[in-house]
Amino acid sequence: MGTYQSGPFGPFRGKVGYVVAVKWKGVNVVRNYPQKSTKVPAVALAQHRDKFAYTMKFVGQALGLIYIGHGHVSGRTNPENIAFKSILAHAVKGIHPDYELDTEQVKLSTWSKMDAVMQPKVSLVADQMVQVSWKMDERANRYTSPVDLAYILLYNPSKEASVVSCGLVKREALSAELNVPDSFEGDVLHCWMFFASENGKFVSETSNVGELKC
Template sequence: MGSIRKGVLGGFMGKVGSVVGSKWKGTYLLRSLPEVIKRKNISLKCLQQRARFTQTNRFISDARHLVRLGFRPVSKNRTTFNAAYDANDTFFQFENDHVVADFPNLQLSKGGLSKLENVHLTLDETGVLQIRWGTVDIIQVDGEECMVHLFVYRDDMQYSKSYIDLAKASDMSAEVMLTDSMKGHKLHLYAFYCTASALTKDYVSKTSYAEISAS
């Protein structure tokens, strides 16, 4: 049963018949319950679309802590998750009986600042991965340092790891130790920089991409 808030003319929360009331970012919303459709024979196209949706959703879920920073400036009336989904959906396609990713075009951020340029990766024999980059648009905003965030995505899309506040943008380099789950695979790395002010202002860079074999 739904409950009315702020009198008869106010919004309500909960389920009333086929309608559900909720509140998001201070705004009361109404939505209808989804119609349950039972299908015994699901088309191949529908199964392929489900597979694409599942993999896109998994990618964004794995990177959710970074997505909340990287897509905040462009989310507006959407959640950061939905904004990230819309930006990445077309880069997951179903081919040859499985989902493939267009790794270089995946995005974890969509801001007004230029991306990290000239990203270079080196891996030593002890498993230390060093990331170097060139100049950035800004290194500080109102006394607050811009921080670099990193996401490592394994080539089979079955493992990932996030690094929040890995280094200052002004450091021009950072190091991470490869985990056992990363070794023996091709790794896709995504990096961007921003300040905590990115939650209210557009101090977020676009996403930089690089790859390296960890075999």
Template sequence: MGKIKQGILGGLSGKVGNVIGANWKGIDYLRIKPSSVANPRTPGQVDQRSKFSTVLRFLQPMTDFLKVTFRQYASGMTQFNAAMSYNLNNAVTGVYPDFAIDYPNALVSRGNLTTPADGAATSTTAAELDLTWTDNSGTGSAMATDKALIVAINAVRGEAVFTTAGPARSAGSALLNLPVEYSGENLEVYLGFISEDGSKVSNSVYLGSVSIA
């Protein structure tokens, strides 16, 4: 129960109706209690929260990677939030409660640098991932010195192995070392490029789900 000590304009302690009185550093102040939400879990809200959780689980393991690869689209927001926004709108498939990531349509890097050509990923040696691509230097904005952006996502474990400074575009191949416990498990693999000075990145390309030797 609230008490008005000095008239209606001051000295209110506690709550009277939807008005709450308090004191901060000797100053009395009033605030209005927010109206309660009659149904905070409408079907639309539940649907959106489930989609959000799906994308969050996908992106969280590569938070540091996204700080580099979504830099161009982080105007007024963090790089992670830019990645969340894109993938929420473009990379969720299914219906509630069975939402999943649409891996071919997801992006883990986004930009206007020329994308990789003919990318592929395989694993023939334990705890190693082999990637290949065609050197398309000179096509569009592609430069021989661009560095490979590589992500291998272990969705079951909620982990990712990545690099933002892989071999040059002109190299045509890369080797990514993996934890030994990944042997026998499937990883979702993406390849992109970043310019040598780090100012430009390409959209990522999904190379498929790879069973690790």
């Protein structure tokens, strides 16, 4: 901070360049204009890091599906990056450190012309056996076929673990059975699925099938 003598037009006030002129204790002074800090507060940085890690753990549980579901997207964008950015921005909710998934916003696939899964359901049909079922659409478009392959994710948020079925069942089968570990007993599972053509060119949007308790 420094003082200055008034010119012929009197003292000036306000910001000029990187300095600001004010009157302090009856003296005309100039001082550096305060700059906004570019440092991210430590708490905010920690929250972002934890949300990032939470998202990465979930994406890691679904990589096999993600590379099919987003693999047809043109360009050099990595399918894992597509899913990660979408889920981080839209599907992770809650306040640090209690994050959870908005199941409707989880996108394991990028839609490409194929009809969506019709009337999907998930149910526990036997001890440690989960069934995912769906219907056939008689008015399906020409990009949709009975031999499309089903991609299913069962995710256990409390264990941060999953069971997947990657292209093992065709659309015409109308259902798929997945064995879940004994350690999942009593836990709530979230289920998503989509279909993809055998060559991976056509893909349906991701369907949030629902949840069930083992």
